[in-house]
Amino acid sequence: MSLGCDRPVLYCLCTIFLSLALPSLNLPPSLSQGTRDYNPKQMAIRERVFNTIIRCFKRHGAETIDTPVFELKETLTGKYGEDSKLIYDLKDQGGELLSLRYDLTVPFARYLAMNKITNIKRYHIAKVYRRDNPAMTRGRYREFYQCDFDIAGQYDPMIPDAECLKIVHEILSELELGDFRIKVNDRRILDGMFAVCGVPDDKFRTICSTVDKLDKMSWEDVKSEMVNEKGLSEEAADQIGQYVSMQGGMDLAERLLQDAKMSQSKQACAGLTDMKQLFSYLQLFQVTDKVVFDLSLARGLDYYTGVIYEAILTQNCPVNVSATQNGVDEKAEEGVSVGSVAGGGRYDGLVGMFDPKGRKVPCVGVSIGIERVFSIMEQKAEASARKVRTTETQVMVASAQKNLLNERLRLTAELWNAGIKTEVMYKKNPKLLSQLQHCEDSGIPLVAILGEQELKDGVVKLRTVHSREEVDVSRAELAEEIKKRTSDV
Amino acid sequence: MSLGCDRPVLYCLCTIFLSLALPSLNLPPSLSQGTRDYNPKQMAIRERVFNTIIRCFKRHGAETIDTPVFELKETLTGKYGEDSKLIYDLKDQGGELLSLRYDLTVPFARYLAMNKITNIKRYHIAKVYRRDNPAMTRGRYREFYQCDFDIAGQYDPMIPDAECLKIVHEILSELELGDFRIKVNDRRILDGMFAVCGVPDDKFRTICSTVDKLDKMSWEDVKSEMVNEKGLSEEAADQIGQYVSMQGGMDLAERLLQDAKMSQSKQACAGLTDMKQLFSYLQLFQVTDKVVFDLSLARGLDYYTGVIYEAILTQNCPVNVSATQNGVDEKAEEGVSVGSVAGGGRYDGLVGMFDPKGRKVPCVGVSIGIERVFSIMEQKAEASARKVRTTETQVMVASAQKNLLNERLRLTAELWNAGIKTEVMYKKNPKLLSQLQHCEDSGIPLVAILGEQELKDGVVKLRTVHSREEVDVSRAELAEEIKKRTSDV
Structure with a gap:
């Protein structure tokens, strides 16, 4: 150790001081933003919820697969549109560029293409990652579970689609989360509607995104966004406004097939015919009591090509009120809903994006919004007199x-x-x-x-x-x- | 678009050509190096193995927790010694510096310190990440499961430690992997032995690492590493050589307590007295048939402070032979072992590293080498005539x-x-x-x-x-x- 000048001495002394002081400088440990630990009580609840859901998936003959938590960056590129900025990348430590999975659907499509699988009914329960603004009191995390069920394969129309809705019905009933509605629509009906209302072709996706906000914004605000931000004519917007206020069942699909304007669109007619077929299967499955054909349902993701659906809890029971207090959804206070607890649809083009020859594998699936379910179940457990056991010791x-x-x-x-x-x-x-x-x-x-x-x-x-x-x-x-x-x- | 010179034109044409050609340029999708998908058959086997293990953990009254897949980088810093270079970091996309978890023990210690928990018996089954050279045919992946059971708390000596060994015995028996041995040693016995053999204090850890290689290298090679690479005297090495060849049970612990040299070390005596106590509890648990006190067992990780153990499969049955063909372990051909399938020990200092006041929480735990178990079970399934069902459809x-x-x-x-x-x-x-x-x-x-x-x-x-x-x-x-x-x- 050279003590030849002041600086090294000071430096050495500082180093010694720092290393001596280090133990007492120990900061309290903490977690990365937007993530959480599950304690034993939360795990006991999580296990019960998963068991209910897995039992349902197995009752429907599903297999399960697992994929790695990170994929090659290129696998995720170009699949999520604007949301791509929320993807977590791994540091380049030499070797490949990697990203944490953003959902389970893209890895599923990659898995099918890579293994040349054209038929499978699978579920996958695993964590996904999004660099979103965390709102943990509202149940929005950067690491969260997805709980997906998908049917891949070339089948007769609407049969697997109907099974997905039956599954949502069974799971939400068994979890006893209170009353619920499943909204159904079809991307082809939406596109057809946009066409006959005079929306230019290149504005379909962006207008669709705006329609998607109808569950959070009033029609006036949605219309204003269409006209002022997206540059749609007021006349077109008003025509859309008439359609998106429509709700019904098979009767509505029949009525729209006769609708002077709607019937001009081949796409809309295909969607409406399938919607009728879907409702006929739902009748056989005895789930039409909860399903509504709702023209305002749009869903954000680009990759949907046919039927889309979303389940919401409608009851404003004590459980939901406390969910509201926790901020899960603003509308709950008005007794409307505590937000979406399941969603999905048909995506016939995604697997083809991974196939060197573009071979398509039609898919339809559903994702259970399990984090919201967890927080409702946790609040139910808090409210209940019965203690949650964290062990099974006899x-x-x-x-x-x-x-x-x-x-x-x-x-x-x-x-x-x-x-x-x-x-x-x-x-x-x-x-x-x-x-x-x-x-x-x-x-x-x-x-x-x-x-x-x-x-x-x-x-x-x-x-x-x-x-x-x-x-x-x-x-x-x-x-x-x-x-x-x-x-x- | 400027067409002022040749280069931009060429560039543009290339870009146009490339984007037009893109769909047919689609490369076959692939996975990141060292990771794998689990197909439905592998998942069915994985589910069976997990169920056996979880049943055992629950039989012993354990709760379960979960922690995020990434932690603040600083949480992992300084816990793994040289292996820190194998930690996956996330890209700095603004905000905190994050790393993927390297094991489940450090997050467990962080969880205890953060929540001021001083008593818990918990299991945790989750994936961990290491930027190791993947050797997938040998079952070494960059993403793999750990299956940990730990007991934290201030208790009378050797009782929780004995329960961990009982758990290893139960799990390996129930999984029917063939005959096995559980080697036991104690860091205090090793350190005492190094001291009485004349190893300088500052060489304890590095000589310990060399001893750890005795399951893969001959004594001659180990000795040569000690003398030629680590600078130990030949005399000291030879003395170590005598001790590390010793194996036995409670009798060996008693003999070493009388050993003229060994008995000079207070540390060694404390370890040997506890070893006797441990064997008396193992007798009550009826597991001494498989447990060997083996002075050559060292284990790599720095954080162990007391008892350490490791289970190996000893049978060279057909299953193990095919494991060998798959390269799981080179020694298997000689009928020695297919390598470690469980390991663990006591680490009384780790939680204190996370506590601002350095308060310690004594811990002892075991980790099941589940990936090796998976590959043995998969080979067993392949060899068996009975088909693995991937659904439970009735x-x-x-x-x-x-x-x-x-x-x-x-x-x-x-x-x-x-x-x-x-x-x-x-x-x-x-x-x-x-x-x-x-x-x-x-x-x-x-x-x-x-x-x-x-x-x-x-x-x-x-x-x-x-x-x-x-x-x-x-x-x-x-x-x-x-x-x-x-x-x-």
Whole structure:
């Protein structure tokens, strides 16, 4: 170490000071913006929600796949339009340019093209990443789950599309989130409508984006955006306004097929004919009570080519009110909706974008807005008197006397080997009270208590935590007795 | 557009040509190096393995948590020593500097410190990321699963440590991977041994890393690295050589406590006393048949402070041979091992690194080497005659006659509503043969066949796929009958 001039000395002293001071400079650890940990309680709720959804997907014969969390950057390029700026890129550390997946649909299409798969019914539950402005109190994160079900393959029209809607109906019913509506429309009907209303061809997508805002903005504001920002004629906008206020069922599709203007568009007619067909299948599936053909539904993504849909919760029940307080959706206060909880549609062109020869694989799918579902379920759990258990432990092996650690461990291993979910305290001589308290806290229903007398008699005192009732059970029958008493857990 | 000179024109023409040619220039899509998709068959195997492991973790009363896939870069800094160069960083797109998680242990420690948790038994199954040289045929990926179980808290010595070893024993037994050994050692015993053998204090970690290579290198090569690369005296190396060849059980710990040299180290004595205690608990848990106290076990990571362990498969059964052919481990050919399938140890200092006041939370944990388990299970599945099912579908609704689509859909919805996993073909008039073929291909055990006659009679022809036996079942009893016949699926 050279001490030849002042500067190195100062530098060295600073370095020494800094490294000595470092331990106390330790900042409290924190998370990256827009992300969160799931604690055990949130995980227990998450597991229940996933189980319900996966059970439904499996009931419909779906397989599952998984793809990497990052893809080659070029795989995601040109798929998301304006939203591409929200894609997370990895640092160039040598090698390929990589990005975190933005959704599960593009990786699915890449997977199909890469493996030359032309038929599959698959679900995929995984996290996706968007550099959006996080609004965590409103349930908007930068890392969040998507829960997708898609059917790929060349089939007769509207049959898989109807199954997707049936799945949304089943999942939302089983999750007991309150009343809901599923809005349905078709990109071909929208495009046809734009054409007959006099929207220039090159403005279809941008006008479609504006229509998409009708669930958040009034018609007046939407019209003003069309006319003032997008340069549409007022006459065209007014004509659109008439159509997008229409809602109905199969009857509306029939009426529009007779509509003097609408019937001029071949595209619209194709969409309307399919819409009639879709409703006939939905009748067979007994789900028409919740489905509305709604001409204002547009959906943001570019890649849809046919039917589109979106499910919203309509009930303004206490649960939804607290969701509103949490800011999940502004409109909920007005008793309208807490926003979209599922959405999807048909995208027949996406797989072809990945195929060297452009071979298309028609696809239709649905994505469950699982983060919103989580926050509703969490609030429901908060509001409920019933405690969320974070373990499934059936019994705690305890003792009131000292020096019985070895006996406790021996019995614990016996129960583990018999498949019983068992806990034991990692202390030589824990107090009985603290052992019982742990059971109360974590909802363990039974305690197996060992004492000198019980060991002599070859029994265990089995205590029911909530009733405090105790009964001697022979050691040989203990596992069976615990299974019997916790079969409903 | 300026056409003032040749170059811009050429440039423009090229651009036009390129963009026109783009659709046919579409390259086949590919994956980022070192990553892979899981197809439905691999997912079915993965689900089975996870279920076995999670069942074990739950049997031991563990909760689960989840953390984000990326952390603040500073959270990971200074935790992995030399391996830090393998951390994936995200691109600086404005905002915080982020990195993909490298393991689940550091995020767990960050989670405990951040939430001031001093007691928890948790498992965490999630993907981690390492910019390693991928060797995918050897099961080494850049994105791979970790499967961690950890116990945090101040407890009496060796009780949670013994439970971790019991868990490894249970999981490896239940997965039926063949015979295995669990090697155990203690960082304090290693450090004490280095001290009494004359290794200078500042060389402990680097000599420890060299000892860690004994499972891949001969003693001669290890010794040569110690002497020639790390500058250790030959005498010290030879003394180490004597110790690291020792293997045993509680008896070895007792012998070393009497060892003239070893007993001079307070650290070694503390470790050896705990080792005796550990073996006494392992006896109560009935797992000593597989556990070996092995002084050559060192483990790479810096953060271990006490007991360390590693499980290896020892059987050179056909499965392992094919694992060898796949290159999983070079030694397998010699019938020694197919490498480590689980590992872990005690790390009492890591949480304190995240606490502003340095408060420590003692931790002990184990990580299951799940990717290696997957590849063994996949090879087992390949070798087995039994087909891996990728769906759980119980019945296919079919018809032999035309124009029965609506009737098929109606019955399908009835079965879905009754909780039966049901598939139906998305074609108006599929051939009976192709419907039956689909059942054969995907292992669907039953077919519910509808025809004009059956509809008239209010029955369904229920066909067992493997026996081709058919029986009429009344529509009202169909769901129950299917449940009964597929209760073992």
